[in-house]
Amino acid sequence: xxxxxxxxxxxxxxxxxxxxxNSDQNRDxxxxxxxxxVLRALSVLNIHQTLTVNEIAHxxxxxxxxxxxTIDSMVAAxxxxxxxxxxxxxxxxxGLTAKGRDLLYQLWPIxxxxxxxxxGTISSKELKACAATLLAMLDNxxxx
Numbered sequence: 001x002x003x004x005x006x007x008x009x010x011x012x013x014x015x016x017x018x019x020x021x022n023s024d025q026n027r028d029x030x031x032x033x034x035x036x037x038v039l040r041a042l043s044v045l046n047i048h049q050t051l052t053v054n055e056i057a058h059x060x061x062x063x064x065x066x067x068x069x070t071i072d073s074m075v076a077a078x079x080x081x082x083x084x085x086x087x088x089x090x091x092x093x094x095g096l097t098a099k100g101r102d103l104l105y106q107l108w109p110i111x112x113x114x115x116x117x118x119x120g121t122i123s124s125k126e127l128k129a130c131a132a133t134l135l136a137m138l139d140n141x142x143x144x
Contacts, residue, residue, distance in 0.1 A: 010137075013084060017127045021114065021118065022036055023113065024112055024114055024117075025039070025110070027085065028110045028113075028114065029107065029110060030080060032103070032106070032107060032110075034103070034107070037060065037062050037067075037070050038070060038073075038074060038079075039058035039104070039107055039111065040059075040061065040062070040095065041060050041070055041071065041074065041080075042055050042065070042080075042100055042103065042104040042107070043060075043098070043104065044056060044059040044060050045080065045094065045095060045096045046096060047059075048103055049096075050085075050093040050094060050095040050096060051066050051093065051094055052091060052092060052093060052094065053067050053071050053092075053094060054067075056071065056094060058131065071094055074100065075094075076101055077099075077101075078097055079096070079099055079100035079103060080094050080095060080096070080097060080100050081095055081097055082094055083095070103143075
C-alpha cells in the first residue's frame with residue numbers, strides 16, 4: 001500500500017488520530033497524576049451519576065480489567081466511592097465524590113484545549129459533518 005493510499009484509508013487515519021489524541025491527553029494529564037482513563041471514568045460518572053465497573057468500562061472505552069484497576073486506584077485516592085445499589089443488592093455502584101468532581105472540573109480545560117487544537121481551523125459545519133459521518137460509521141459497525 002502506497003503512502004497516499006494509506007493516508008486515504010479511514011481505519012489508519014482513525015488509529016493515528018486516536019493515538020495522537022491519547023498521547024497528548026496523557027502527557028497533559030500526567031502533571032495532575034492521572035491519565036485519560038481516569039478522566040473518562042470521571043466524565044462518565046459525572047454524566048450518569050452511578051455506574052458499575054462494567055458500565056464504566058463500556059462508556060469509557062476501556063477493557064473491564066483496566067477499568068477495575070482504575071476504579072480501585074480512584075477509590076483509594078478518594079475520587080470515587082463504591083456502594084451497594086439500593087435497587088439490587090447484588091449490584092455494586094460507583095459514584096463520584098466531591099473530590100472526584102472537583103478534579104474533573106480542574107481537568108476539563110485540558111481536554112477543551114486539546115479539542116480546540118484538534119478542531120483548529122476546521123469550520124463548525126465541517127466538524128458537525130465529520131461527527132455525523134463518524135456516528136454513521138459506528139452505526140454501520142453495530143449492524144454487523
